[in-house]
Amino acid sequence: MLVPQKPVGSLLGVLPVRDDLRALEGYHSPQVDVRVRLNTNESPFPPPVEWRDALAAELSRVEWHRYPDRTADGLREAIAAWHGVSPEMVFAANGSNEVLQTILLTYAGAGRTVATFEPTYQMHAQIARVVGSTVVEGDRNDDFTLDPAEAERVVTASRPSVTFLTSPNNPTGLVEPADRVEQLLDLDAGLVVADEAYAQFADWSALTLVDDDRPLVVTRTFSKTWSMAGVRLGYAIGPTWFVRELEKVVLPYHLDTAKQIAGRLALRYVDDMNDRVRQIVSERERLSEALAAMPIDVTPSGANFILFRPQTIAGRELWQRLLDHSVLVRDCSGWPRLADCLRVTIGTVDENDAFLDALREILV
Ligand code: PMP
Numbered sequence: 013m014l015v016p017q018k019p020v021g022s023l024l025g026v027l028p029v030r031d032d033l034r035a036l037e038g039y040h041s042p043q044v045d046v047r048v049r050l051n052t053n054e055s056p057f058p059p060p061v062e063w064r065d066a067l068a069a070e071l072s073r074v075e076w077h078r079y080p081d082r083t084a085d086g087l088r089e090a091i092a093a094w095h096g097v098s099p100e101m102v103f104a105a106n107g108s109n110e111v112l113q114t115i116l117l118t119y120a121g122a123g124r125t126v127a128t129f130e131p132t133y134q135m136h137a138q139i140a141r142v143v144g145s146t147v148v149e150g151d152r153n154d155d156f157t158l159d160p161a162e163a164e165r166v167v168t169a170s171r172p173s174v175t176f177l178t179s180p181n182n183p184t185g186l187v188e189p190a191d192r193v194e195q196l197l198d199l200d201a202g203l204v205v206a207d208e209a210y211a212q213f214a215d216w217s218a219l220t221l222v223d224d225d226r227p228l229v230v231t232r233t234f235s236k237t238w239s240m241a242g243v244r245l246g247y248a249i250g251p252t253w254f255v256r257e258l259e260k261v262v263l264p265y266h267l268d269t270a271k272q273i274a275g276r277l278a279l280r281y282v283d284d285m286n287d288r289v290r291q292i293v294s295e296r297e298r299l300s301e302a303l304a305a306m307p308i309d310v311t312p313s314g315a316n317f318i319l320f321r322p323q324t325i326a327g328r329e330l331w332q333r334l335l336d337h338s339v340l341v342r343d344c345s346g347w348p349r350l351a352d353c354l355r356v357t358i359g360t361v362d363e364n365d366a367f368l369d370a371l372r373e374i375l376v
Pocket of ligand 1: 052053106107108109110133178181182207209232233234235241244245246
């Protein structure tokens, strides 16, 4: 029997959300249909055909009526072997966003404080608020570097349970120096989370500092360098005591069988991944130089994107005019501390040329 539907738009039955969530805005990144899509920091290249074929072959042999390997042993062993750590130091989840959420559920939550240094990846503060934590935002300098005195001020004033450092930072692209991570550890900044979603594009990683004696965790993703944004797979490398606690908090069987296979097989193609990274880094340098030759301020990037600010036109207007040329970049111009800034993801040579041609037409 059909149950009568409530009229669309009726307020009957609409429940108020938690008081502390009322002001929450959610994550905005418009998915517009365009010719050149350079707005979400995905890889412009698909993964290798050999990977796709190996995945299809293994998927055809899966016993789909069985739950997945709950501790994802094969995947964790492969990730651990690649990084030269023990599998007990690896925690994997559905995208690094779920890794971050599980970290915050475990070490932050209601009554605890989470520190970020803005501008940075929006989801750190967003997830922290969703799990009920107080967010304390430190400020970066005008050139987006983080002043050690500001790091110290924030940590000593708020005694956070979790402190985030994103390196390379999103949306600025800047790589944090090693001594900033060491400073936070010395300051007792709670669990220090180095979000390294873009690490392979940079020349430094905090991974070398991770061991059982320090409250330091590095998070990574398969969404960027591995060309697997559609898979939703990320992981953390941290102390063994940290991984054990996260495993108690995350939902049982959260990582499905297909994803575990996809990630394990991807690690057979490290050389292909490094090739893609080399191409993107070389295109990033070409794009940075071309942007700097126009009336544009360019932030130095160690990632697969570039933050830039036009000098002669409002950022929002430039974003719209690029869209008129069917080129979509990320509009950061309305975000706090990022007036007039736009962020472009490095694409293929053709996509990057289309972006530069459109820019020249608009600006020069
Ligand atoms: N961290 C940073 C800094 C990011 O930019 C992103 C993706 N935009 C993520 C984490 C999340 O990546 P995913 O959930 O796709 O692994």
